Amino acid sequence: MNDFELKWLAFEITPRCNLNCIHCRTNASMNLKDKLSFEDITNTVDEISKEFKPVVVLTGGEPLLRGDLFDIADFIKSKGMRVGIATNGTLVNEDTAKKIKEHFDVASLSIDGSQSSIHDNFRGVKGAFDATINAASMFKKVGLNFIINSSFTKRNQHDIENTYKLAKKIGAGAWYMFMIVPTGRGEEISDELILKEDYQKILKWHFYMELEEKDIFVRPTCAPEYYALCDMEAKKNNIDFTRRNLKFSTGGAKGCIAGQKIAFIGYDGEVKPCSYFLRSAGNILKNSFVDIWHNSKIFKDMRDFQNYNKKCAACRYINVCGGCRARADAYYGDYMAIDPYCFV
Numbered sequence: 001m002n003d004f005e006l007k008w009l010a011f012e013i014t015p016r017c018n019l020n021c022i023h024c025r026t027n028a029s030m031n032l033k034d035k036l037s038f039e040d041i042t043n044t045v046d047e048i049s050k051e052f053k054p055v056v057v058l059t060g061g062e063p064l065l066r067g068d069l070f071d072i073a074d075f076i077k078s079k080g081m082r083v084g085i086a087t088n089g090t091l092v093n094e095d096t097a098k099k100i101k102e103h104f105d106v107a108s109l110s111i112d113g114s115q116s117s118i119h120d121n122f123r124g125v126k127g128a129f130d131a132t133i134n135a136a137s138m139f140k141k142v143g144l145n146f147i148i149n150s151s152f153t154k155r156n157q158h159d160i161e162n163t164y165k166l167a168k169k170i171g172a173g174a175w176y177m178f179m180i181v182p183t184g185r186g187e188e189i190s191d192e193l194i195l196k197e198d199y200q201k202i203l204k205w206h207f208y209m210e211l212e213e214k215d216i217f218v219r220p221t222c223a224p225e226y227y228a229l230c231d232m233e234a235k236k237n238n239i240d241f242t243r244r245n246l247k248f249s250t251g252g253a254k255g256c257i258a259g260q261k262i263a264f265i266g267y268d269g270e271v272k273p274c275s276y277f278l279r280s281a282g283n284i285l286k287n288s289f290v291d292i293w294h295n296s297k298i299f300k301d302m303r304d305f306q307n308y309n310k311k312c313a314a315c316r317y318i319n320v321c322g323g324c325r326a327r328a329d330a331y332y333g334d335y336m337a338i339d340p341y342c343f344v
């Protein structure tokens, strides 16, 4: 099997959004217009399906604002791929939840705090928390699997554990803790980013929480050093640690698999190794996605571990961590540089 097979694709089908999140990578707003037509999207999906069968997650902006959303989902399924939706949940009522269940295999919701005061502050809209909790209960009612994604900065890091408990309580199948990487509106919050010392402490907390957690799947996302930390903690304390597999997994037992097993297509057609990545490797409006995947310099560099910075290339964790290439680029203007948050 090809080591670099596309397993998971995030497809940003609209830049429009009804929220105003402080960390938005897209700078999404209701004033923007869709740039990709139904054909632009489905032609790319069709091309990809001839070589790969990734899980395709439709995201935005808010994907529910697109009138042809369910037709796009049906098209993806007709090509033999599973399809997910990443929504902020504010537009979900019981009828929408039923429709999502009919057309999608999985949904993800974002909850960035255990209370409305924390979440709404982060999301920039009052009432967003209640609406998202309501969406979770609608998904539960119609029997749709859902995942909770939670993003953290200094502003809400004190609430990480409570947010995890909330995700469990409302019946999520998985909880993913995102460590924000500065891009989009996130650049303006770089001084809000969790400190490196705290980053390590949080990952350690996650490791011991994960050891005990038997009901739902948990994973820190965009924290590749977690995989090194798990090994170090397990060895140090003689712990037998085996990770469980997720049904809608990105397919890698490695901290960062950007450009190796996952990719991102932006609302403007730009193709990147992941959604936080600053640079584009090509554009589906001009180039073939499969050609970008195989031949673009950025995607090839992401797989060329021995040409990462010297510390990573010589590191015993290169095959399980690899560092965050987007964070290296945001800090040093070089995506092959050391991850500034590496504590190993």
Ligand code: SF4
Binding pocket: 181, 221, 222, 223, 224, 255, 256, 257, 258, 273, 274, 275, 276, 277, 323, 324, 325, 326, 327
């Ligand atoms: S490059 Fe960084 S932000 Fe992108 S998937 Fe990897 S860890 Fe996450």
Ligand code: SF4
Binding pocket: 224, 225, 228, 311, 312, 313, 315, 316, 317, 318, 321, 322, 323, 324, 338, 339, 342, 343, 344
């Ligand atoms: S040196 Fe690189 S591969 Fe090793 S732990 Fe640090 S970021 Fe990860």
